[in-house]
Amino acid sequence: MAHSTVADIPVNIYRPKDPYVGKAVDNIRLTPEDSPNDVRHVVLDLSEGSLRYIEGQSIGIVPPGTDANGKPHKLRLYSIASSRIGDHKDSKTVSLCVKRVVYKHPETGAEVRGVASNHICSLKPGDPVMITGPVGKSFLLPEDPTMNIVMIATGTGIAPFRAFLRHIYDEMPTPWQGEVWLFFGVQTSVDLLYHDELVGYTEKSGGKFKLMTAISREQKNAEGGRMYVQHRIAEHADTLWSMVQQRNTCTYICGLRGMEDGIDVAFTTAAAKQGLEWPAYQFDLKQSDLWHVETY
Numbered sequence: 001m002a003h004s005t006v007a008d009i010p011v012n013i014y015r016p017k018d019p020y021v022g023k024a025v026d027n028i029r030l031t032p033e034d035s036p037n038d039v040r041h042v043v044l045d046l047s048e049g050s051l052r053y054i055e056g057q058s059i060g061i062v063p064p065g066t067d068a069n070g071k072p073h074k075l076r077l078y079s080i081a082s083s084r085i086g087d088h089k090d091s092k093t094v095s096l097c098v099k100r101v102v103y104k105h106p107e108t109g110a111e112v113r114g115v116a117s118n119h120i121c122s123l124k125p126g127d128p129v130m131i132t133g134p135v136g137k138s139f140l141l142p143e144d145p146t147m148n149i150v151m152i153a154t155g156t157g158i159a160p161f162r163a164f165l166r167h168i169y170d171e172m173p174t175p176w177q178g179e180v181w182l183f184f185g186v187q188t189s190v191d192l193l194y195h196d197e198l199v200g201y202t203e204k205s206g207g208k209f210k211l212m213t214a215i216s217r218e219q220k221n222a223e224g225g226r227m228y229v230q231h232r233i234a235e236h237a238d239t240l241w242s243m244v245q246q247r248n249t250c251t252y253i254c255g256l257r258g259m260e261d262g263i264d265v266a267f268t269t270a271a272a273k274q275g276l277e278w279p280a281y282q283f284d285l286k287q288s289d290l291w292h293v294e295t296y
């Protein structure tokens with residue numbers, strides 16, 4: 001069972017005013033050195049504290065130092081990429097999947113580096129890290145292992161789904177029985193984070209887990225533009241619509257906020273074929289804990 005009651009879900013064990021000071025254990029670059037995208041799998045040690053978490057939750061990272069106004073930096077949230085027992089399987093670590101934010105200032109053209117992501121992506125083993133949380137009480141696995149799970153991710157939005165997959169296929173006494181679909185959008189094939197693990201689950205799940213990738217800068221959508229997750233969803237919209245209508249499917253969306261409209265377009269088209277209005281139906285799915293969104 002994923003979790004027994006809401007009261008069992010650990011939240012806010014460490015707060016921003018008194019964060020847990022953990023240590024970096026591993027910092028592995030997931031994308032090749034020559035890729036413009038620097039995405040890291042970072043493992044943090046929790047062994048000296050009481051932080052625990054379940055799949056689908058996030059933690060806060062408080063960057064060291066102060067902002068331009070001399071105030072301590074505010075925390076940034078990161079989805080947890082490990083299952084509750086951690087990558088070392090001893091319940092003493094938490095893992096994150098973080099993209100280094102670097103961009104040109106739209107007016108000055110100067111290079112700007114995101115505060116927290118650069119702190120995390122540059123961590124070396126043994127470096128201290130201020131951690132808060134965990135947070136999140138709804139982006140969680142369903143308790144019933146016969147439910148279908150549809151996961152839609154762009155980029156680092158894969159983090160909670162890596163945690164889900166590890167839990168349902170590696171750790172549950174009986175592997176998940178429902179269908180499990182993952183739509184995953186990245187720029188190029190080398191940006192397919194955790195690809196070997198994901199492909200491994202297509203075999204380990206006995207065919208229950210299906211991986212559908214949208215590689216925006218290598219594949220084209222039907223209109224000749226970049227292939228995004230919402231275009232892959234449009235290809236399967238009728239099946240997905242019938243899955244959500246059966247009320248035995250939990251849908252999760254994680255990653256770039258921009259994908260949400262496109263996903264709505266795909267479901268609007270499918271629902272309209274039966275004379276139904278997607279927004280009202282989606283509202284009802286959300287109310288019933290069957291539609292979860294964590295976009296940033």
Ligand code: FAD
Pocket residue numbers: 058076077078079080097098099100101102103104106113114115116117118156157159294295296
């Ligand atoms: P900041 O110093 O805060 O700068 C970011 C700001 O820079 C943006 O708000 C924007 O104003 C500006 N900016 C960024 N890019 C550009 C651009 N190209 N052009 C112009 N302006 C730009 N991130 C992950 O990497 N992995 C995760 O698993 C993850 N999970 C998250 C979960 C949740 C629930 C939320 C809310 C966010 C999550 N994030 C995740 C995002 C993360 O919290 C940070 O926002 C991100 O890492 C940037 O923080 P930063 O301190 O590096 O950048």
Ligand code: A2P
Pocket residue numbers: 037154155156185186187188214215216217226228229230256257258259260262
């Ligand atoms: P692209 O950058 O080629 O336009 P990121 O690495 O920035 O997190 O992006 C992950 C993937 O999400 C990339 O393939 C990116 O495509 C894609 N993406 C960017 N904008 C959107 C959007 N509005 N909807 C869906 N996918 C998007």
